[in-house]
Amino acid sequence: MAxxxxxxxxxxxxxxxxxxxxxxxxxxxxxxxxxxxxLEAFRQRLxxxxxxxxxxxxxxxxxxxLCRDLRAASPVLPIMFLTAxxxxxxxxxxxxxGADDYLDKTTSLQHLIARVVTLFRRVDALRAPDxxxxxxxxxxxxxxxERMRVSWQDQEIPLTVTEFWxxxxxxxxxxxxxxxxxLMDEANVVVDxxxxxxxxxxxxxxxxxxxxxxxxxxxxxxxxxxxxx
Amino acid sequence: xxxxxxxxxxxxxxxxxxxxxWQLLGRLEGVVRDGEERAQQAVAAATARSLxxxxxxxxxxxxxxxxARPLTYRLIPxxxxxxWRSGTPYRQVLSGGRVQAEVELAEADRRLAIWIKVNxxxxxxxDAPPPTPxxxxxxxxxxxxxxxxxxxxxxxxGAGSARVTFRxxxxxxxxxxxxxxTPASVFxxxxxxxxxxxxxxxxxxxxxxxxxxxxDSLGVTVLDASAPAPxxxxxxxxxxxxxxxxxxxxxxxxxxxxxxxxxxxxWILHADGWVVARASRxxxxxxxxxxxxxxxxxxxxxxxxxxxAPEVRDDTTFRLFGEELEAAQRAPGxxxxxxxxxxxxxxxxxxxxxxxxxxxxxEQPNAALGRLVAEGLGGLVVTTVVVMAAIALLxxxxxxxxxxxxxxxxxxxxxxxxxxxxIASFPRSGARDEIGDLNRSFSALLTELRDHxxxxxxxxxxLSHELHTPLAVVRSSLENLRLSPLPNDAEEYAxxxxxxxxxxxxxxxxxxxxxxxxxxxxxxxxxRFDLVEVLAGCxxxxxxxxxxxxxxxxxxxxxxxxxxxxxxxxxxxxxLVDNALDFSEPEAPVSVVLDRRGNDWQLTVRNRGxxxxxxxEVRIFESLVSHRPAKPAHLGLGLYIVRLIARxxxxxxxxxxxxxxxxxxxxxxxxxxxx
Numbered sequence: 001m002a003x004x005x006x007x008x009x010x011x012x013x014x015x016x017x018x019x020x021x022x023x024x025x026x027x028x029x030x031x032x033x034x035x036x037x038x039l040e041a042f043r044q045r046l047x048x049x050x051x052x053x054x055x056x057x058x059x060x061x062x063x064x065x066l067c068r069d070l071r072a073a074s075p076v077l078p079i080m081f082l083t084a085x086x087x088x089x090x091x092x093x094x095x096x097x098g099a100d101d102y103l104d105k106t107t108s109l110q111h112l113i114a115r116v117v118t119l120f121r122r123v124d125a126l127r128a129p130d131x132x133x134x135x136x137x138x139x140x141x142x143x144x145x146e147r148m149r150v151s152w153q154d155q156e157i158p159l160t161v162t163e164f165w166x167x168x169x170x171x172x173x174x175x176x177x178x179x180x181x182x183l184m185d186e187a188n189v190v191v192d193x194x195x196x197x198x199x200x201x202x203x204x205x206x207x208x209x210x211x212x213x214x215x216x217x218x219x220x221x222x223x224x225x226x227x228x229x
Numbered sequence: 230x231x232x233x234x235x236x237x238x239x240x241x242x243x244x245x246x247x248x249x250x251w252q253l254l255g256r257l258e259g260v261v262r263d264g265e266e267r268a269q270q271a272v273a274a275a276t277a278r279s280l281x282x283x284x285x286x287x288x289x290x291x292x293x294x295x296x297a298r299p300l301t302y303r304l305i306p307x308x309x310x311x312x313w314r315s316g317t318p319y320r321q322v323l324s325g326g327r328v329q330a331e332v333e334l335a336e337a338d339r340r341l342a343i344w345i346k347v348n349x350x351x352x353x354x355x356d357a358p359p360p361t362p363x364x365x366x367x368x369x370x371x372x373x374x375x376x377x378x379x380x381x382x383x384x385x386x387g388a389g390s391a392r393v394t395f396r397x398x399x400x401x402x403x404x405x406x407x408x409x410x411t412p413a414s415v416f417x418x419x420x421x422x423x424x425x426x427x428x429x430x431x432x433x434x435x436x437x438x439x440x441x442x443x444x445d446s447l448g449v450t451v452l453d454a455s456a457p458a459p460x461x462x463x464x465x466x467x468x469x470x471x472x473x474x475x476x477x478x479x480x481x482x483x484x485x486x487x488x489x490x491x492x493x494x495x496w497i498l499h500a501d502g503w504v505v506a507r508a509s510r511x512x513x514x515x516x517x518x519x520x521x522x523x524x525x526x527x528x529x530x531x532x533x534x535x536x537x538a539p540e541v542r543d544d545t546t547f548r549l550f551g552e553e554l555e556a557a558q559r560a561p562g563x564x565x566x567x568x569x570x571x572x573x574x575x576x577x578x579x580x581x582x583x584x585x586x587x588x589x590x591x592e593q594p595n596a597a598l599g600r601l602v603a604e605g606l607g608g609l610v611v612t613t614v615v616v617m618a619a620i621a622l623l624x625x626x627x628x629x630x631x632x633x634x635x636x637x638x639x640x641x642x643x644x645x646x647x648x649x650x651x652i653a654s655f656p657r658s659g660a661r662d663e664i665g666d667l668n669r670s671f672s673a674l675l676t677e678l679r680d681h682x683x684x685x686x687x688x689x690x691x692l693s694h695e696l697h698t699p700l701a702v703v704r705s706s707l708e709n710l711r712l713s714p715l716p717n718d719a720e721e722y723a724x725x726x727x728x729x730x731x732x733x734x735x736x737x738x739x740x741x742x743x744x745x746x747x748x749x750x751x752x753x754x755x756x757r758f759d760l761v762e763v764l765a766g767c768x769x770x771x772x773x774x775x776x777x778x779x780x781x782x783x784x785x786x787x788x789x790x791x792x793x794x795x796x797x798x799x800x801x802x803x804x805l806v807d808n809a810l811d812f813s814e815p816e817a818p819v820s821v822v823l824d825r826r827g828n829d830w831q832l833t834v835r836n837r838g839x840x841x842x843x844x845x846e847v848r849i850f851e852s853l854v855s856h857r858p859a860k861p862a863h864l865g866l867g868l869y870i871v872r873l874i875a876r877x878x879x880x881x882x883x884x885x886x887x888x889x890x891x892x893x894x895x896x897x898x899x900x901x902x903x904x
Contacts, residue, residue, distance in 0.1 A: 014702050109712075
């Protein structure tokens with residue numbers, strides 16, 4: 001049975017474009033123009049993945065409200081924000097509400113699809129019984145590639161998909177400098193380079209929250225970042 | 230000229246107040262004087278009327294007179310003029326051709342002292358022959374036959390109907406005695422001394438005449454013996470026939486005194502100024518008692534109408550001069566004001582005609598003027614000075630207040646507009662006057678400007694935000710289109726459209742970068758770092774990325790500690806180097822230099838390329854401003870970000886054309902870490 005994706009987006013053209021693209025990938029996509037209609041439908045049955053626009057017409061923060069409601073309904077439901085807004089604050093609020101990823105509308109359909117696929121794979125991996133997984137271990141860092149989980153000193157770090165991909169890109173070749181452009185490519189995002197800086201900063205903070213002495217992600221000024229071996 | 234100076238200049242108009250007051254007071258003084266003069270003329274006229282009926286007035290001689298003053302001192306008849314010199318005003322000149330004689334008379338105890346001085350270039354001394362008697366009591370000394378052999382003086386003494394003529398001559402300087410022409414016993418012969426003139430050619434005679442009767446007429450005739458040849462006319466000078474002898478009259482003085490108001494002094498004068506009678510003394514007090522000498526000085530010098538020249542008139546004065554006497558010759562009454570000699574008082578002197586050839590002169594000290602000065606001038610000066618000072622102070626205070634307000638306004642405006650893109654709040658005045666209005670207009674203007682600036686500053690952000698959605702529509706549509714096969718010609722258009730979307734996306738991302746940085750910069754965490762390390766790393770990175778370009782890095786600093794955000798510095802250098810590379814000629818190097826400037830680090834990025842137009846140095850750092858033609862699309866946001874970051878590090882960024890004139894250098898000042 002096809003996986004069901006719900007797109008909550010007030011702009012008809014975008015909604016249909018995304019829906020068409022995802023349908024072509026074999027997903028069962030339904031679109032909703034506002035929060036009320038989406039909630040109505042979700043009450044009947046939760047989809048497998050939700051893509052939410054933050055601003056829903058006049059309901060400026062409607063996306064956040066919806067995210068909160070959905071997270072309350074299901075703690076594991078993958079939720080992805082897709083928005084024209086791209087300020088730090090928006091990103092942080094979205095993630096704090098339990099969204100799994102946050103993309104802006106400049107992201108291409110391919111990247112979107114890649115993310116959707118990734119999120120589903122992670123859900124599957126989490127559901128599946130333990131099996132020999134492709135695990136990358138560098139010192140105290142453990143990267144479970146299927147489940148898209150990262151642990152440091154045996155404690156899980158709650159990373160978004162974008163952040164996970166960036167960490168994985170750094171860790172795959174410890175000591176090698178990754179430029180911001182490379183990180184962006186690996187994470188399947190097209191943002192401006194400064195956004196990469198803030199992503200890295202957030203990743204560092206998440207590590208530091210667990211290990212106050214964490215200093216492995218190093219800035220190489222003018223070039224990029226590297227994982228210090 | 231400052232506002233205060235202007236008001237001070239305007240307040241000079243206040244000087245018109247004392248000027249006007251001075252004019253007014255001057256006119257008032259004139260009116261007071263006029264009144265006083267009229268009153269005194271009335272007094273003089275009344276006194277004159279009473280006197281006219283007096284017999285002693287009626288008996289005053291009319292016509293020409295010789296005046297004999299009372300002799301107030303002892304006289305020794307020695308032929309020398311030292312006793313007479315003090316009495317120069319009493320000199321009476323006798324007319325004559327080439328010979329001129331001066332006569333002066335003084336009288337004491339019926340003894341008449343006669344002083345004669347003759348101006349004669351050819352004095353002839355010698356014995357005079359006896360005169361030739363003529364018909365009647367006349368005698369003839371003139372005529373060709375009787376030309377005098379020596380210089381002679383004839384003295385005619387008369388008392389009542391008696392009359393005797395004495396001849397006086399001298400063979401040399403020494404005592405002389407009058408020789409009567411006709412025998413007479415009424416008058417003993419006058420005696421005296423004949424001397425050479427002391428002060429020129431001629432001779433002088435001092436004689437004393439007396440008689441049993443009082444001499445009441447006198448004739449003095451000088452016969453000059455220097456006639457060149459026999460037959461020439463005799464030269465004579467003198468009165469000819471005896472004329473009346475006028476003297477000071479003590480009785481008349483007493484009568485006059487009884488007619489006078491207290492404090493006044495009066496004189497009865499011959500038309501030539503001879504004093505016939507004098508009554509009372511001038512009661513000159515000091516009317517300015519209690520008035521500061523300064524007021525009387527101010528009055529005398531600045532306020533009073535003209536004063537006549539002071540005249541010495543006292544008990545020993547027997548001939549008076551003065552403008553009032555001259556004026557009285559022409560008008561029935563004339564008054565002048567003159568300062569009392571040696572005193573601060575003012576005397577008004579009025580002359581009026583008493584009888585033909587005689588005047589009555591009334592003098593009275595005047596206190597009214599003193600009071601006017603004391604009460605009017607003093608009060609006026611004090612009041613106007615106080616009022617003027619008060620008004621001037623008030624004006625000055627007002628001007629100071631005004632200029633303070635205007636200056637405060639100007640300062641607030643300056644403070645509010647520190648740079649074109651930063652407008653601080655402007656204090657709003659509640660004052661209801663024009664300056665308040667100006668303040669509010671300023672405030673409104675600046676608020677509007679600030680709003681507009683804020684709008685401009687967020688324009689890029691808003692634009693990028695608003696354009697995101699339609700761009701996403703276009704992009705996703707194109708991508709969907711790609712997923713199904715396209716006809717060949719459509720393929721080309723689709724790829725062009727994709728290209729356009731990509732470029733548009735890049736522009737939007739650049740626009741949002743600036744606004745995002747602007748919003749987040751204040752929350753950026755600061756850390757201690759080495760600027761040299763960051764810059765060197767960045768330059769190394771650029772050399773990898775831009776392999777075909779030369780990027781120089783030059784500093785003498787081993788370390789450059791800073792307190793800030795190294796990512797921002799890197800971002801800033803990205804923009805600077807990108808900018809320099811964009812505007813640089815492809816072969817020319819771009820140089821990055823770090824220097825120490827006092828407490829700051831100075832980062833200079835220099836490129837060779839098109840110059841900045843004049844005036845663009847400041848604006849270049851504003852959002853969406855670009856001045857140089859560049860090959861790639863240049864939004865003008867890079868340098869805006871540079872300045873944001875420089876200011877975050879307590880510095881600033883400036884741009885200028887390089888001294889070599891070949892390109893542009895952008896200098897960024899960054900505060901060094903003091904710790």
